[in-house]
Amino acid sequence: MYPLGGANMNNDAPAALKLTALSKHFGRPAVDGLDLTVQQGELYALLGPNGAGKTTTLRMVAGLLAPDAGSVEIFGIDLAANPAGAKQKIAYLPDEPMLYAKLKPTEYLEFVAGLWGIEAADAEPRARRLLDWLDLSRHAHELTEGFSRGMKQKLALAGALIHEPQLLILDEPLTGLDAAAARQVKDLLLEHVRGGGTVVLTTHILEVAERLAQRIGIIEHGRLIAQGTLDELRSQTDGGTLEDVFLQLTGQP
């Protein structure tokens, strides 16, 4: 099991993520006045049909898209006012890994550590540990272009973890992973939360959300239409599995 850093839970501590009236329009509203709070030490799953605004929301949280209106606060730091301070605490992992085909895993980690300004004394042992834990050490001398989809996703995860983020933002983290790799990633997320870290993820695999998430938010047309624990969501509908709940709430047959 990989030992992860992270903040300890504290009731007085600011929310890990607080979105207030967040909006983004691309001709039509993609995210429409979204209010969302995720507490420290929580694993929050954001679900929604295709085009609901999940990825746009996560990209705004990661500082890749500027919102048209509203604010993003990460551990009490306003992303617009202090982007460097806010970004220092988070890691963003999109469904398409942000890698360089012609770099080796070690070189990729060197680059990412350089971007986050990690000292060599901290970065090197972390990189070795991450590559060992993700079973990439024996491929450390190979170029990433020859990697399978799962290996690429694991390397991107290693890059996301090299600066020991307190908040992990993951967009469809299990896409294309085989059973073993998916298990590894799920274990990592649970371990991160147990260590006081926070995870916000989107997924289309509802069983993953059902088994991992402490709270689930359902978004449609850029608005949060329901959120709570699985039991709370069941009580708002006719019950059943998360799939039944999700389809009822989003009005799909």
Added chain:
Amino acid sequence: MNARAGSALWLLKHEIRMFFFNAGFGAKNKVGRRGIGKGSAALWIAVFVTIHVLAFALLSKIGGAGAAPPHTLVMGLSGLFAAAFSLMMSSGLRASVDVLFERGDLDLLLSSPLSSRGIFSVRLAGIVVGIAGIYLFFLAPFANAGLVLGQYRFLGIYPVVIGAAAIAAALSMLLTLGLVRLLDVRRTRVVAQVVGALSGAMFFLLSQAYGNAAGSARQQVAHWFAPMLEPGAALGPDSVIWLPGHAVLGAPRPILALSMIALAIFILTVRSTHRFFVHGVQQAVSLVRVARAPAGGQGYWFGRSLAQVVVVKEWRLIARDPQLISQVLLQLLYIVPLGVLLLTKGGERLPGIGAALTFLCGSLTAALAWVIISAEDAPDLLRAAPCGMRTIRRAKLAAVAMPAPALMALPLLWILTRNPLAALTLCATVAGSVTTSALITMWCGRPAIRGEFKARGKGSFLSNALEMLNGFAWSGLAYLLLTASTARQQSTWLLPGAAGLTLIAGTIMLFGYLSRSRDD
């Protein structure tokens, strides 16, 4: 004409369409439509008709067709045939790599009920038509005018062009398959690109070398060749080497020989290609070769500054992409004659050479700026990082600007030993050209994909136009300033001209700065 779906003709139409799309005709325009616009079609038709009129006038003037053509004409036409054939090979290599390994539709076609031999025949025929098309566009009017005027020997143009295109296409495809067996698909792509460009540029380079050679050297070459050109010698009038010239002039036996060779090599190539793909040679040679692990384990090098990690990352990515390096360096192929000129006639032609070097440095820098700044592979990773984009951009500019001065160091030192003022002037214009080219691409370039380097001209019209104008302004400035620094008598127009070009270069920069994207 509507060919039956699934027939060879139907597939050939598809192949030809793909060849022209790939060659840039009918590139996607702003509204996402393809195909040649009405205006472009009208222009092509007008050009075709004009060539017909010119051909008719020319052939009417030449008159009767009875007399045997002089041997010098046959030699000249054979030389032209060889030049055209080298260009055909160049197009053929590019097209072969594309249709066999890049287009990625062979699995789709081979899984269809179409015959696999038929697919490869049509694929090769598509390349032949694509190659022959452009030559027939310019040469067929002569055959047609000959037909009207009763000079039937010009009808030989059709079989000669199609036969030569078939031989070039088939040889290109065989060469491509051979290279893939020896190397792998990725390296073959690079080699095909370099061989194609070299065969295309060979005649330019040879003609430049001959044109710039001293009189004594030319006489020596003529003296060396003279005995070989005597009747009965290896290159005498009866030699088979002049057959293409005779064929172009309509001699039946050479035309027949050329056509038979073309047909035979076409059939042989289809059989080889079929064997290559259907028997799985492709899979055997396409396996990724994994590098051996270093003996002492993989080394780490953490702790560099942000600027250092960005520069190192950019140069690693470029150094490991031979295809990209070859594409960028092929732009510099035409610098070779300049180097020869500099060494042989450096003093008298320095302004021209300096202007060309300034332009080339600017153009090399613009190409690298496209690769390093516009074609960033993971822009989201950089934006998600807590460091300032300004530092990243500066580091990228440094990585862009380094190679051109490194390449220029040797010529500059050579000039410095002969004319220090000229060397300093050239140093200043090269620095200006390099800096401004990089800035223009940074300000006006659009995000792109690294693999699309060849098509980067279609990406951003503004960026390309400004780069081009900027290159001309700086090379013009280099020419004027070097003329001023080397001339014994000063012309009155040199300094006002230089001031004018400086103003133009400044205006281009201002325009580029004002047109930059908002987040710059």
